Amino acid sequence: MISYAFRRVLSAIPIVFLTITVCFFILRLAPGGPFDGERALPVNVLKNLRAHYNLDQPILTQFFLYVGGVLRGDFGPSMVMEDFTVSRLLSIGLPFTLMLGFTAFIVGTIAGLVAGALAAVNQNRWPDYLLVFVVLIPLIIPNFLMANLAQLIFGVYLGWLPVGGYRAGSYINLVMPILILAMPHGARVARLVRGSMIEVLGTNYIRTARSKGLGAALILTRHAIKPALLPVVSYLGPGLSYLLTGSLVVEQIFALPGIGKYFITAALNRDYGLVLGTTILYVFIILALNLIVDVLYAWLDPKVRLN
Amino acid sequence: MKFTQVFKAVATAGALALMMVGAASAVTLNLGNGGEPGSLDPHKVSGDWENRIVGEYLEGLVAEDIHADPIPGQAESWTISDDGTVYTFKLRADAKWSDGVDVTAQNFVDAFQRLFDPATAAEYAYLQFPIKNSTKIAAGEITDFSQLGVKAIDDKTLEITLEASTPYFLQALTHYTAYPIRKDIIEKFGDQWTQPGNIVGNGPYNITEWVPGSYVKAVKSDTYYGAADLKIDEIMFENTQDLTAALNRYRAGELDILTDFPSDQYQLLKDQYPGQARVEPFLGVYYYVMNQSKPPLDNVNIRKALSISVLRDVIGPDVLGTGELPAYGWVPPGTGNYDGAAYAPAWSTEPYEQRVEEAKALMAEAGYTPENPLKLQLRYNTNDNHQRIAVAISDMWKQIGVEVELFNAETAVHYDALNAGDFQIGRAGWLLDYNDASNTLDLLKTGVTGTDGTVNWGNNYGRYSNPKYDELMTQASSELDLVKRAGLMHQAEALAMDDFAAIPIYWYVSKNVVSPKITGFEANAKDINRVRWMTKSE
Numbered sequence: 001m002i003s004y005a006f007r008r009v010l011s012a013i014p015i016v017f018l019t020i021t022v023c024f025f026i027l028r029l030a031p032g033g034p035f036d037g038e039r040a041l042p043v044n045v046l047k048n049l050r051a052h053y054n055l056d057q058p059i060l061t062q063f064f065l066y067v068g069g070v071l072r073g074d075f076g077p078s079m080v081m082e083d084f085t086v087s088r089l090l091s092i093g094l095p096f097t098l099m100l101g102f103t104a105f106i107v108g109t110i111a112g113l114v115a116g117a118l119a120a121v122n123q124n125r126w127p128d129y130l131l132v133f134v135v136l137i138p139l140i141i142p143n144f145l146m147a148n149l150a151q152l153i154f155g156v157y158l159g160w161l162p163v164g165g166y167r168a169g170s171y172i173n174l175v176m177p178i179l180i181l182a183m184p185h186g187a188r189v190a191r192l193v194r195g196s197m198i199e200v201l202g203t204n205y206i207r208t209a210r211s212k213g214l215g216a217a218l219i220l221t222r223h224a225i226k227p228a229l230l231p232v233v234s235y236l237g238p239g240l241s242y243l244l245t246g247s248l249v250v251e252q253i254f255a256l257p258g259i260g261k262y263f264i265t266a267a268l269n270r271d272y273g274l275v276l277g278t279t280i281l282y283v284f285i286i287l288a289l290n291l292i293v294d295v296l297y298a299w300l301d302p303k304v305r306l307n
Numbered sequence: 308m309k310f311t312q313v314f315k316a317v318a319t320a321g322a323l324a325l326m327m328v329g330a331a332s333a334v335t336l337n338l339g340n341g342g343e344p345g346s347l348d349p350h351k352v353s354g355d356w357e358n359r360i361v362g363e364y365l366e367g368l369v370a371e372d373i374h375a376d377p378i379p380g381q382a383e384s385w386t387i388s389d390d391g392t393v394y395t396f397k398l399r400a401d402a403k404w405s406d407g408v409d410v411t412a413q414n415f416v417d418a419f420q421r422l423f424d425p426a427t428a429a430e431y432a433y434l435q436f437p438i439k440n441s442t443k444i445a446a447g448e449i450t451d452f453s454q455l456g457v458k459a460i461d462d463k464t465l466e467i468t469l470e471a472s473t474p475y476f477l478q479a480l481t482h483y484t485a486y487p488i489r490k491d492i493i494e495k496f497g498d499q500w501t502q503p504g505n506i507v508g509n510g511p512y513n514i515t516e517w518v519p520g521s522y523v524k525a526v527k528s529d530t531y532y533g534a535a536d537l538k539i540d541e542i543m544f545e546n547t548q549d550l551t552a553a554l555n556r557y558r559a560g561e562l563d564i565l566t567d568f569p570s571d572q573y574q575l576l577k578d579q580y581p582g583q584a585r586v587e588p589f590l591g592v593y594y595y596v597m598n599q600s601k602p603p604l605d606n607v608n609i610r611k612a613l614s615i616s617v618l619r620d621v622i623g624p625d626v627l628g629t630g631e632l633p634a635y636g637w638v639p640p641g642t643g644n645y646d647g648a649a650y651a652p653a654w655s656t657e658p659y660e661q662r663v664e665e666a667k668a669l670m671a672e673a674g675y676t677p678e679n680p681l682k683l684q685l686r687y688n689t690n691d692n693h694q695r696i697a698v699a700i701s702d703m704w705k706q707i708g709v710e711v712e713l714f715n716a717e718t719a720v721h722y723d724a725l726n727a728g729d730f731q732i733g734r735a736g737w738l739l740d741y742n743d744a745s746n747t748l749d750l751l752k753t754g755v756t757g758t759d760g761t762v763n764w765g766n767n768y769g770r771y772s773n774p775k776y777d778e779l780m781t782q783a784s785s786e787l788d789l790v791k792r793a794g795l796m797h798q799a800e801a802l803a804m805d806d807f808a809a810i811p812i813y814w815y816v817s818k819n820v821v822s823p824k825i826t827g828f829e830a831n832a833k834d835i836n837r838v839r840w841m842t843k844s845e
Contacts, residue, residue: 031724041430052428080345083345092519148552152555164561252548253552258520
């Protein structure tokens with residue numbers, strides 16, 4: 001297994017390099033640049049700015065300068081957040097995004113597992129109908145609307161939770177964002193668990209277990225859960241990376257200091273360095289998550305071999 | 308226990324409790340500041356949300372009063388030479404930086420040299436171009452910075468020499484491009500000098516925290532000469548890029564001031580929070596540029612037909628819902644140094660049907676009818692309001708024989724196309740940098756031809772060019788008599804508008820929401836409200 005993991009890590013290198021290359025050239029090919037704004041800049045100011053960021057060099061030189069920087073761990077300056085380097089912006093935002101994403105992941109996954117299992121065990125009875133309906137809501141309503149509704153109801157009308165903003169150490173400010181982020185994830189998990197659990201509960205070996213006289217709880221925990229989790233586990237990797245990259249809306253609406261929003265705003269501002277930095281970081285995260293999921297999968301299902 | 312001991316214990320406890328209450332009741336202003344500051348360096352910032360922060364931690368020679376008019380700031384007094392070209396400022400003896408160091412004239416010399424240094428690449432350096440030799444230094448023609456017209460006579464006396472008399476120069480000095488800097492701090496920390504812990508200011512508040520995407524926190528500066536008068540102890544500049552969420556935060560009492568709100572929530576604010584939404588005239592014009600370097604918009608009659616067939620009266624009240632006033636001229640009402648009647652073309656008072664008939668006739672003359680329409684592309688940067696206006700106006704143009712293709716793009720792409728002249732009609736807007744009519748009128752001057760023969764059109768995206776206009780603006784810039792100067796600029800404005808150099812649509816408004824707890828927030832045409840004038844009651 002260790003040699004498998006090692007090979008996977010090695011294969012990540014060309015993937016990262018390819019990502020940097022494609023991203024770098026697509027960005028430069030896109031019309032507009034980091035200094036195109038509401039006002040035209042004086043010619044010599046523009047010239048100096050471009051020189052400062054090496055944008056006056058031939059594009060291949062720029063590319064090698066950038067790759068050389070990345071190899072030394074230097075992602076260069078941000079062209080829009082001028083007082084920060086890309087590394088510093090990411091180092092401020094990443095811990096927060098990871099914390100927000102992982103918490104939402106855990107909350108959503110647990111809630112989804114419980115809801116899905118409950119629905120499956122009670123198939124075609126009222127708890128099933130109710131859960132299936134509730135689970136549909138966060139899948140249908142987009143999260144910006146959900147966030148606004150939650151702000152109005154729990155913040156403005158009921159006054160139970162802060163509407164937005166961030167204060168270091170104030171966890172109450174994170175309750176609403178985490179729930180909003182967790183809900184669609186939990187809903188997807190619940191649907192998967194319900195489906196696969198119903199399938200597992202109908203298999204012959206479960207019937208055999210029942211006929212041996214095993215209790216329902218024992219059947220569920222010892223025999224049904226593990227196989228029922230297989231499709232869920234294969235979803236958890238992409239699900240978590242979605243939570244980590246998809247926090248844009250939640251970060252913006254609740255004014256939180258994560259990196260999710262850089263993914264979009266930096267691209268719109270043509271902040272070349274920040275777009276590339278964020279992308280490289282996410283490529284690493286996604287590759288790592290996929291690796292973890294694959295290893296986990298092999299552990300859950302002996303039929304899968306890591307070769 | 309003796310009585311005195313008990314008394315002492317109670318008194319001590321009471322005093323402690325009082326101290327704790329005192330500490331807990333620090334007055335915090337929660338300001339919905341809009342965007343995320345890209346920088347706090349006065350030579351790099353450009354947005355109003357950045358100005359709100361920078362203008363609290365730094366102060367120039369001249370500061371802004373409650374109405375944003377110039378008042379003595381770091382300079383307690385000044386004299387101006389008779390020909391209006393030499394300003395001598397006397398700095399306050401008690402002007403100090405937040406680390407206790409005295410503010411000296413040299414800090415201003417350093418700041419202006421850095422502002423014009425080509426290596427700084429300061430976007431807004433041109434605002435201080437009235438200063439002698441500044442243009443040449445910025446262009447790299449003069450490399451000896453000591454030739455700049457800013458000199459320290461002694462520690463507390465600063466002399467600024469201008470190229471020519473400039474009536475709005477004191478106004479320009481309130482701008483952040485004229486704030487002092489600490490050269491030693493910048494040299495010590497480099498690009499990181501604006502980070503909390505490194506940053507040093509001379510204004511009423513100190514930056515203590517900066518959490519990108521969330522907030523910037525500033526705390527009252529004890530070394531500020533007016534510290535005793537400050538009623539707000541702390542300012543939280545909250546990132547409120549999502550306007551709907553910001554309004555929710557305001558409604559829950561988390562924010563005291565919003566500096567913008569969604570137009571479609573104006574009615575709700577008026578109904579449920581009467582008097583708190585403040586929509587006021589703001590020095591700026593929203594307009595469409597027409598590319599006059601190519602057919603068909605090089606034809607003045609087509610430009611006229613397009614302009615007169617825009618029913619501006621419905622844009623503010625109905626399309627936007629916030630009541631912006633219709634614009635027919637180029638200089639916003641209330642702009643400084645611009646005495647005289649506002650430009651109002653004869654057609655602006657004609658009934659709309661008559662204007663449409665006239666426009667139809669002009670289009671027919673050029674060979675276009677609703678059956679055989681002129682096809683034009685209208686570009687705007689992606690935004691709900693820009694889209695609504697574009698849809699409304701393209702509908703108005705349909706009846707005169709113009710078929711509009713709407714094309715939206717993100718901001719960088721949009722302005723890239725306007726700069727390159729790669730458009731037919733494009734949406735644009737101009738907010739005045741300082742309160743003087745020349746600031747908008749300069750937009751329509753002919754581009755400058757460079758040494759390589761290319762013309763730099765600057766912000767004149769439509770490439771309007773009229774030698775008479777350029778001549779009038781040149782005359783105005785050297786005219787010392789303010790009334791005569793205003794007269795020349797009025798002539799220029801009328802000339803350009805009669806040429807249909809652009810299609811002004813409405814005058815901007817500022818849209819603030821101010822809690823009844825806050826006093827000292829006075830509406831003004833520049834929409835600058837410094838916290839030092841505000842108080843907050845619980």
